[in-house]
Amino acid sequence: MSGIRLSVLIVTYNTGADIETCLQFLAASRIDRPYEVILVDNASSDGTPERVARGFPWVRLIAERTNHGFAGGNAVALAAAQGETILLLNPDAFLRDPEALAAALAHLDAHPDVGALGPRLTFPDGRHQVGDAGYEPRPLSTLVHAAGLSGRFGLRGLYLASRQARGRAALDVDWVCGAFVLMRRAAIETIGGLESPMFLYGEDVDWGCRLRDAGWRVAYLPGIAVVHLQGGSAGTRSARWLDGLAGIYRLRNAGRLLSSPAFFSGPLQLGFTLRALAYGLAGRLKRQPELARKAEDMRRFSAHLRSLRS
The missing domain is CATH 3.90.550.10 (Spore Coat Polysaccharide Biosynthesis Protein SpsA; Chain A)
Structure with missing residues (x-):
């Protein structure tokens, strides 16, 4: 031993x-x-x-x-x-x-x-x-x-x-x-x-x-x-985590109601789009670059989900 x-x-x-x-x-x-x-x-x-x-x-x-x-x-x-x-x-x-x-x-x-x-x-x-x-x-x-x-x-x-x-x-x-x-x-x-x-x-x-x-x-x-550091020190978070989550959603819900990739991607895409608008507006009003970066992340995530749906 x-x-x-x-x-x-x-x-x-x-x-x-x-x-x-x-x-x-x-x-x-x-x-x-x-x-x-x-x-x-x-x-x-x-x-x-x-x-x-x-x-x-x-x-x-x-x-x-x-x-x-x-x-x-x-x-x-x-x-x-x-x-x-x-x-x-x-x-x-x-x-x-x-x-x-x-x-x-x-x-x-x-x-x-x-x-x-x-x-x-x-x-x-x-x-x-x-x-x-x-x-x-x-x-x-x-x-x-x-x-x-x-x-x-x-x-x-x-x-x-x-x-x-x-x-x-x-x-x-x-x-x-x-x-x-x-x-x-x-x-x-x-x-x-x-x-x-x-x-x-x-x-x-x-x-x-x-x-x-x-x-x-x-x-x-x-x-x-x-x-x-979440993927390294570059600072920009990859949207590829959504690919893995979509794959797990399909895997865990196979054969069940609402198991289609569209149901997974649609609500999240809408949520990210709304958050992008909210962060972008708050960033301009408060002049906080961090909020502007969050808004850009939300836009990238929404665009990535749109590509998944297509």
Whole structure:
């Protein structure tokens, strides 16, 4: 027996310097049990595996010649992992709080019916990052999110709203973001491993919903914060997350009423269009560039959904 109880799995693809920051914060974290770090590189062309091998010899590096995607890369790492507890950690997720991982592990230890959990994800400036947890993509949750009513009147949308991410008490959700998700190996085995029909975006929603189907709880811990750059430091959020969410919606609602992609895309497109107008007007009145950037994001998301419908 190796004695390793925790396996940290990281999948990289052209991550630049983010992976160095990620590993430095991980190394500085308080971890109260023997652990290993397994990094699978998905055929990067920017020198990521060389950077890791040179600067972090304590990381087990698996350099692949094929890009397996997020789920596929984690499946490769899981096959090599020895721990009974598995942490999936994105290369752009930073454990700035050295106690964050220990606190997450303590919660998992204390709640044997929890199969997976995730923390509150924030931007570097501390703002809550919507998309760190949520509920199964169903017709009602889609409508609630499109209308901006997540967390109001007890309604559950696709994503937890920032108002729901306040406080410190754990919340039961259907899924948590794959940027930082702590899972029991036993729970992973009940859903057949970390394979997913999704190549990139939506795998975490798929895993969480399948864990709930198998009888496990999925917990969100708003009292623990982890910084996530959300796709890197470029600042512009890709609209491709909508592709993954649309795929999961089709997968989870196959054969049911209102399962067509048009029903998923239509309400969200309208919601994003209205938010773009609201943010744009507020940005001009208040002269706040951040609101103007939000308006542009909403317009891009709406346009992307229009392309999905066509």
